[in-house]
Amino acid sequence: MNKTTNQKAWWFVFPVVVLVAFNALIPLMTVVNYSVQETFGDNVFFWEGVKWFEQVLNSDRFHASFLRQLAFTGMILVIEVPLGIGVALSMPRKGPWVSVCLVLMALPLLIPWNVVGAMWNIFALPDTGLLGRGINALGIDYNFTQQPVSAWLTTVLMDVWHWTSLVVLLAYAGLCSIPDAYYQAAKIDGAGAWSVFWRIQLPKMKRVLTIAILLRFMDSFMIYTEPFVLTGGGPGNTTTFLSIDLVKIALGQFDLGPAAAMSLIYFLVVLLVCWVFYTLMMRHEEK
Amino acid sequence: MAKISFHKVMHSYMARPAGLEDYALKEINAVWQDGGAYALLGPSGCGKTTLLNIISGLLVPTQGRVLFNDTDVTEVPTTERHIAQVFQFPVVYDTMSVFDNLAFPLRNRGVPEVRVKQRVEEIAGMLDLDASLQRRASGLTMDGKQKISLGRGLVRDDVNVIMFDEPLTVIDPHLKWRLRSKLKELHQRLGLTMIYVTHDQTEALTFADQVVVMYEGTVVQVGTPVELFERPHHTFVGHFIGSPGMNVLPCEIVDGTVRFAGHAITTASAEKPGSDVREIEVGVRPEFVHFDEHGFPAEVVKVDDLGRYRIVEARVDGHRLKLIVEEGADIPSENPCISFDPAATWIYADGWVVN
Numbered sequence: 001m002n003k004t005t006n007q008k009a010w011w012f013v014f015p016v017v018v019l020v021a022f023n024a025l026i027p028l029m030t031v032v033n034y035s036v037q038e039t040f041g042d043n044v045f046f047w048e049g050v051k052w053f054e055q056v057l058n059s060d061r062f063h064a065s066f067l068r069q070l071a072f073t074g075m076i077l078v079i080e081v082p083l084g085i086g087v088a089l090s091m092p093r094k095g096p097w098v099s100v101c102l103v104l105m106a107l108p109l110l111i112p113w114n115v116v117g118a119m120w121n122i123f124a125l126p127d128t129g130l131l132g133r134g135i136n137a138l139g140i141d142y143n144f145t146q147q148p149v150s151a152w153l154t155t156v157l158m159d160v161w162h163w164t165s166l167v168v169l170l171a172y173a174g175l176c177s178i179p180d181a182y183y184q185a186a187k188i189d190g191a192g193a194w195s196v197f198w199r200i201q202l203p204k205m206k207r208v209l210t211i212a213i214l215l216r217f218m219d220s221f222m223i224y225t226e227p228f229v230l231t232g233g234g235p236g237n238t239t240t241f242l243s244i245d246l247v248k249i250a251l252g253q254f255d256l257g258p259a260a261a262m263s264l265i266y267f268l269v270v271l272l273v274c275w276v277f278y279t280l281m282m283r284h285e286e287k
Numbered sequence: 288m289a290k291i292s293f294h295k296v297m298h299s300y301m302a303r304p305a306g307l308e309d310y311a312l313k314e315i316n317a318v319w320q321d322g323g324a325y326a327l328l329g330p331s332g333c334g335k336t337t338l339l340n341i342i343s344g345l346l347v348p349t350q351g352r353v354l355f356n357d358t359d360v361t362e363v364p365t366t367e368r369h370i371a372q373v374f375q376f377p378v379v380y381d382t383m384s385v386f387d388n389l390a391f392p393l394r395n396r397g398v399p400e401v402r403v404k405q406r407v408e409e410i411a412g413m414l415d416l417d418a419s420l421q422r423r424a425s426g427l428t429m430d431g432k433q434k435i436s437l438g439r440g441l442v443r444d445d446v447n448v449i450m451f452d453e454p455l456t457v458i459d460p461h462l463k464w465r466l467r468s469k470l471k472e473l474h475q476r477l478g479l480t481m482i483y484v485t486h487d488q489t490e491a492l493t494f495a496d497q498v499v500v501m502y503e504g505t506v507v508q509v510g511t512p513v514e515l516f517e518r519p520h521h522t523f524v525g526h527f528i529g530s531p532g533m534n535v536l537p538c539e540i541v542d543g544t545v546r547f548a549g550h551a552i553t554t555a556s557a558e559k560p561g562s563d564v565r566e567i568e569v570g571v572r573p574e575f576v577h578f579d580e581h582g583f584p585a586e587v588v589k590v591d592d593l594g595r596y597r598i599v600e601a602r603v604d605g606h607r608l609k610l611i612v613e614e615g616a617d618i619p620s621e622n623p624c625i626s627f628d629p630a631a632t633w634i635y636a637d638g639w640v641v642n
Contacts, residue, residue, distance in 0.1 A: 181374035184345055187365045188372050189439055190395035199380045199391075284423070 034260035052261035062262065064237070065245040072152075072241055073220045076159045080216060081209070083160070084167025088175055089201070091168075102172075105165045117229025120158040124230075144231065148238035151231050155239055158226060163216060170212040174205035210281040214274055221270055242266055289355040289447040289480060291319040291342065296351035298337055304349065311337045312348070313504040319482070319497075321356075324474050326495030327484045330527070334504040335484045339450055342482065344368045355447050371440025372450045376457055377432035381425040385416060388424045389438045396443075406442045413473065414438050430462045434469075441473070448480040455490060467493060488528050500524050516572070517631065522638045525570050531598060534576065534608040535635065538569040545569060545634060548604035550583040553629035560636035568635045573598065575628035576610035578619055582626030590618065601625060 035052055037045040056062050091101045111119075126132035126143040135142040144150040178200065186196045224243035227233065233240035233248075240248070246266065250259035298312040307313055312334045319325055327335040340346040341353060344365040352361045360368055380388050389407040398406075411417045414434045419427065424435055433454060440449045451470070455463045471494060474481050483494050491498050492512040500508045500515065500523070507521040508514075519525035525533030538547040540559060545552050547569055560567055588607070589600040597612045603625070610625060612618055634641040 179376060181376060181378050184343070184365070184372065185374065185378040185436070185439075187345075188343070188370060189392040190366055191391070192395070195395065199382065203380075203382045284425075 031260045031263050034256045035264055036257075038257050048257060052257040053265070056258055056262045056265060061245070065240055065242050068238075068240065069221060069242040072156070072159075072223070073217060075156050076163070076220050077213065077216055079156070079160050080164045080167050081213060084164050084212065085171050085202075085205070085209070087164070087168045088171035089197070091172055093176065102169070105168050105172075108162050108165050109169075111162070113225035114229050116158060116162050117226040120154065120161075120226075121230050124154045146235050148235060151235060151239050155227050155230060158230060159220060159223070162226070163219065166215065167209075167212045170208040171205055174208035175201060178204045206281065210278065214278065217273065217277070218270060221273075290321045291448060291480065292354040293317045294352045294354070296338075296341060296348045296353060298334075298341060298346065298348045298350075310349070311504055312341075315351070315506055317499070317506065317509065319480065322478045322480055324471075324481045324494060324496045325483065326491035326498045327482065327501060328486065328488060328491040328498050328527070329501035330486055333501040335501050336452060338501070339372075339452055339482065339484050342448065343370050343372055343450060369443070369445045369447045370450065371443065371446050371448075372452065373433065373436045373440065373454045375453045377429060377436050379424040379427070379432045379435050381423070383424055384421055385411070385424050385427070385435060386420040388435050389416075389420075389442055392439050392443055406444075410438050410441045413441070413476075414469070430458050430466055433458060433466065437470075441477070446479060448482060451481070451483040451485075453485050454483075455485075455487075470494060488530075492528075500527065502527075518633070518640070519570065520640050522568060522570055522635050525572070529572055529574075531573055531609050533570045533572045535568050535570045536606050536608060538567055538634070540567060548583070548606060550603075552627055552632065554627075554632045554634050555630050556634040556641040558642050560634060560641050564636040566637055568638075569627075569632060570635050570640075571627045571632040573609040573611045575631035576608065576625055577628065578610070578612070578617075578623055579626035580619075580624050582624040585623055585625045587618065587623055 036048055036050070038048045039045050087105075091105075092098055108116075121129075123129045124131045124144050126136055126145070132142060132144070141147075142150050144154040182200050182204075183196065186200060191199065222243055223241060224247070227239050227241060228244055228247075231239045233244045242262075246259060246262055249255050249262065293315045296312060296315040297310055299310045301309050304310055315338065327338060329335050337346065341348050344360070344363060347362060352359055354360065355368070380391060383391065386407055389410060390403045393403045393406060407420075408417070411420055414437065416431070416434055416438065419431065424432065427435070437449075437454075440446060455466060458466055467490065470481070470483075473479075481494075483491065485491050485494075492515075496511065497509055498512060498515055499506055500521075502521065502523040508519065508524045510518075510520075515524055515528050519528070519533060522533070522535045525535060536547055538545055538552075540546070543559070545554055552569065554569060583603065585601040585603045585608075587599055588602050591598040591600075595614050597614075597618070599610050599612055599618060601608055601610060601623070
């Protein structure tokens with residue numbers, strides 16, 4: 001077949017290039033630009049090299065919020081993934097209850113982040129909130145606005161409430177794709193419920209769970225709105241996660257250089273973790 | 288190993304079946320001998336998988352009893368029936384090696400590891416899997432995976448019956464016959480009762496000693512491949528088995544003689560159909576229709592040359608029928624006449640053969 005040269009085809013690519021440039025490339029490059037310069041306003045910039053990167057990487061404040069972030073993401077993954085699998089396993093596979101369960105599961109996912117934060121704030125207030133008053137009525141001293149432990153508990157609980165459904169829906173989709181023959185074969189082979197889970201269900205859910213864990217990792221690692229509305233990063237700095245800290249530096253203190261350097265480090269961490277995790281999980285997959 | 292008997296087994300998937308048409312299986316009575324190779328043959332939806340699931344215990348029949356040897360197992364759960372099953376799509380445990388896959392049913396039953404190793408190696412040898420024992424099962428080809436499914440049944444000593452539910456569907460055509468002859472060989476070597484479900488007549492006829500032909504929830508005929516060919520009990524068997532299928536032609540009985548399109552024909556049916564019969568037909572396979580100058584006139588419509596023989600489509604008074612002409616034999620060009628072989632021509636009353 002003869003190919004005709006037609007430079008007009010570039011016009012078809014052009015809108016995408018413009019779109020990507022505006023929503024990704026240009027903002028990212030702006031951040032890169034800020035990360036190596038210092039400004040005192042008036043749009044005057046001074047070259048600083050890697051100074052901001054060194055500063056961020058050596059800052060105790062960054063270390064602290066990074067550790068808090070790791071702890072938070074670790075906690076919600078440890079809770080949401082097994083819980084999500086458990087809920088998916090106990091959902092009916094057929095019958096009229098399937099759609100009821102699916103809708104109930106999807107509901108939390110439809111609520112906007114700031115609404116979730118506000119809801120939980122009101123819900124957990126120790127004097128007026130149902131949860132707050134309830135816990136205190138049980139004789140447990142609970143006040144998420146003043147106690148770090150209570151604040152953490154509330155934040156984690158809120159995230160579990162909001163996002164476990166995502167794991168449930170993905171795991172459920174994975175479970176539904178397993179043909180009946182596998183269960184019948186397992187019965188014939190004399191496998192118990194534990195073996196069925198370990199040898200059939202979990203391996204068959206591997207792909208969707210990989211996606212679920214990646215999504216939950218990225219979302220929770222970049223979480224901002226919900227804890228911001230719920231605790232504002234407090235009490236003190238105890239629930240100041242990376243994004244909250246970043247916004248404080250960038251918009252609160254207007255330290256554009258360090259904030260930009262921090263964003264880039266932050267971005268690279270997310271990228272690296274996702275890549276390593278995905279590569280490890282897919283190592284044994286068939287081509 | 289076991290003999291399997293069915294006593295008035297019926298099954299309906301509906302909670303309250305109203306009439307016979309609500310049943311996926313309509314009264315099966317049969318005894319299948321220990322060590323036999325049986326094929327359940329029929330089109331999709333004829334109830335063969337339902338029957339298979341009743342044997343394996345995945346379904347409890349609405350009515351009737353299933354016996355293994357002389358024990359009633361109708362309500363016995365799958366795990367306690369000592370059966371093995373190979374499914375349409377190969378079932379392997381992806382995360383385990385081939386060895387662990389084969390060992391899985393034994394380990395689940397608490398067999399000592401020494402014995403497990405011995406059995407797995409023995410069976411892997413039979414199935415030509417010894418070279419890949421340490422590989423991950425997920426990396427094998429479809430036929431390799433299907434062999435693992437089969438192997439998991441064979442490793443056990445306690446298996447009463449091995450069932451195959453269209454096991455060659457996803458296997459490449461050139462590997463199909465190899466796997467099929469492997470099955471045949473294993474059957475002869477191990478003497479296990481084997482039940483093979485298929486809608487492919489070639490598979491059924493080559494695998495089985497006894498072919499059970501099913502149609503709309505009923506067993507229409509049980510017999511050896513030769514019996515099914517020479518003496519179909521039902522017009523469905525005639526159609527379904529053989530290529531091309533049996534000619535089924537309308538006929539009438541006038542003063543005790545069978546007439547097809549006005550021509551008197553002789554049949555192998557000694558009795559005459561009862562008077563309550565709605566539809567009388569005559570059935571004759573294309574192999575038993577010949578050109579014969581003493582026969583009745585026919586018009587040749589089409590000839591398909593298949594090399595070793597030709598399939599001739601002919602028309603007699605508006606009725607189409609087929610006949611097979613061997614290589615070298617002539618097809619008369621002028622005023623062709625045909626006749627039916629009386630020994631292989633049967634009368635069918637409402638679909639069922641008249642003896």
